[in-house]
Amino acid sequence: MKSFVLRGGTIVNPDGNTETDVVVRDGFVVAADQSHGDLPVIDATGCYISSGFVDLHTHLREPGKEEAETIETGSRAAARGGYTAVVAMPNTDPAQDAVHVVDFVRSRGERVGLCEVLPSGCITIGRMGQQLVPFAALAKAGVHLFTDDGNGVQDPLIMRRALEYAGELGVVLAQHCEVARLTEGAVMHEGACCSSLGLPGWPALAEELMLHRDIELVRLTGAPMHFLHLSTARSVEMVRQAKLEGLPITAEVTPHHLSLVDELLTSFDTVFKVNPPLRTRGDIEALKGGVLDGTIDAVATDHAPHSDHAKEQPLDAAPPGMLGLETALGVLNTSMTLSPRRIAEVLSWNPARIANVADRQGRPVVVGEPANLAVWDTTSALVVSRDHLVSKSRNTPYDGMTLRGRVRHTVFRGELVVKDGEALK
Numbered sequence: 147m148k149s150f151v152l153r154g155g156t157i158v159n160p161d162g163n164t165e166t167d168v169v170v171r172d173g174f175v176v177a178a179d180q181s182h183g184d185l186p187v188i189d190a191t192g193c194y195i196s197s198g199f200v201d202l203h204t205h206l207r208e209p210g211k212e213e214a215e216t217i218e219t220g221s222r223a224a225a226r227g228g229y230t231a232v233v234a235m236p237n238t239d240p241a242q243d244a245v246h247v248v249d250f251v252r253s254r255g256e257r258v259g260l261c262e263v264l265p266s267g268c269i270t271i272g273r274m275g276q277q278l279v280p281f282a283a284l285a286k287a288g289v290h291l292f293t294d295d296g297n298g299v300q301d302p303l304i305m306r307r308a309l310e311y312a313g314e315l316g317v318v319l320a321q322h323c324e325v326a327r328l329t330e331g332a333v334m335h336e337g338a339c340c341s342s343l344g345l346p347g348w349p350a351l352a353e354e355l356m357l358h359r360d361i362e363l364v365r366l367t368g369a370p371m372h373f374l375h376l377s378t379a380r381s382v383e384m385v386r387q388a389k390l391e392g393l394p395i396t397a398e399v400t401p402h403h404l405s406l407v408d409e410l411l412t413s414f415d416t417v418f419k420v421n422p423p424l425r426t427r428g429d430i431e432a433l434k435g436g437v438l439d440g441t442i443d444a445v446a447t448d449h450a451p452h453s454d455h456a457k458e459q460p461l462d463a464a465p466p467g468m469l470g471l472e473t474a475l476g477v478l479n480t481s482m483t484l485s486p487r488r489i490a491e492v493l494s495w496n497p498a499r500i501a502n503v504a505d506r507q508g509r510p511v512v513v514g515e516p517a518n519l520a521v522w523d524t525t526s527a528l529v530v531s532r533d534h535l536v537s538k539s540r541n542t543p544y545d546g547m548t549l550r551g552r553v554r555h556t557v558f559r560g561e562l563v564v565k566d567g568e569a570l571k
């Protein structure tokens with residue numbers, strides 16, 4: 147459906163909320179006129195209408211792991227979650243370290259047409275941490291965000307050089323903060339719970355050491371850096387201080403690090419194994435504080451599909467990661483009380499800026515703007531069922547839980563792609 151009226155909702159814009167119809171025609175938000183009385187009406191009663199969500203951290207798995215997710219199934223999950231753009235992480239097979247791979251991911255996303263798929267590029271060839279990718283060629287191919295996500299870049303000289311290139315080219319590096327030597331064999335957060343279970347631990351320090359190093363490299367080079375999936379209280383404090391000093395950094399947290407505690411691993415259920423690991427209640431409170439006071443710029447899903455087959459292995463062998471796209475709004479809104487404005491800011495406006503797509507995503511909902519929209523509420527109950535997900539994988543930790551707040555409709559490039567919570571194509 148390409149021409150319609152969203153009726154009964156409240157528009158959430160940076161300059162305030164307004165209760166008014168939104169008329170969408172030929173891809174754009176247009177002014178109401180006499181002829182709009184004939185257009186189909188989509189009910190948005192009780193909902194907020196904002197720019198569509200933008201996920202800075204989505205694993206789409208294609209090419210290489212299509213048994214877990216494809217660009218098509220991941221895009222559908224994104225649309226269902228209110229997303230109109232996702233940054234596709236580079237740990238595919240082959241990795242997104244060459245122009246032909248990112249071209250493939252982008253064009254497949256275009257063909258699917260359910261949301262914008264923005265391929266990230268690796269920082270190093272094969273994400274091996276040794277040799278830099280051809281930054282200039284990848285930037286020319288439209289890559290804006292570079293990351294070895296899944297791995298942290300261990301070598302400080304490689305990271306320094308990468309920052310220097312990125313600064314020159316006007317692109318951004320996104321770091322997965324993990325000193326690998328400190329997390330070998332780890333399956334969960336290192337702390338009281340892991341000691342009592344006798345499991346190898348992933349210390350908070352492994353994240354904080356690399357974050358500290360990279361804040362200093364940003365200070366040295368002046369190039370911007372985005373920090374992925376921060377998970378500890380001290381990380382939030384370090385980012386807060388670095389921002390006070392005016393360093394050009396941004397940071398994200400995931401819905402699962404805001405909502406799930408390390409003690410869930412006492413079940414030995416691999417669905418709770420994630421990297422970085424679930425942390426303590428104190429860490430969760432500090433992350434929420436960062437979301438509330440603006441230290442944390444974005445809530446990003448780290449949507450990490452894995453097949454049942456992969457997750458059914460023992461805890462030490464199972465891959466880390468959990469689904470996120472279809473539940474992000476509900477988990478965020480259930481975990482903490484945020485204004486609709488702050489929800490739009492962390493799920494749409496800020497990530498659109500960080501991903502460099504603010505010319506078409508994260509825009510104010512006003513006449514003349516491209517119609518990339520999410521229609522959502524913060525009150526209705528959503529019972530998560532792994533059997534009702536449209537992702538190809540089932541590894542949600544929220545199965546059976548009741549979340550508060552849901553995405554009702556999603557509009558991508560003026561087309562209604564999700565209506566009443568169901569994908570239309």
Ligand code: DOR
Nearest residue numbers: 205296420421450466467
């Ligand atoms: O839990 C995670 N899963 N963390 C990562 O950094 C990578 C991701 C994946 O690719 O499965």
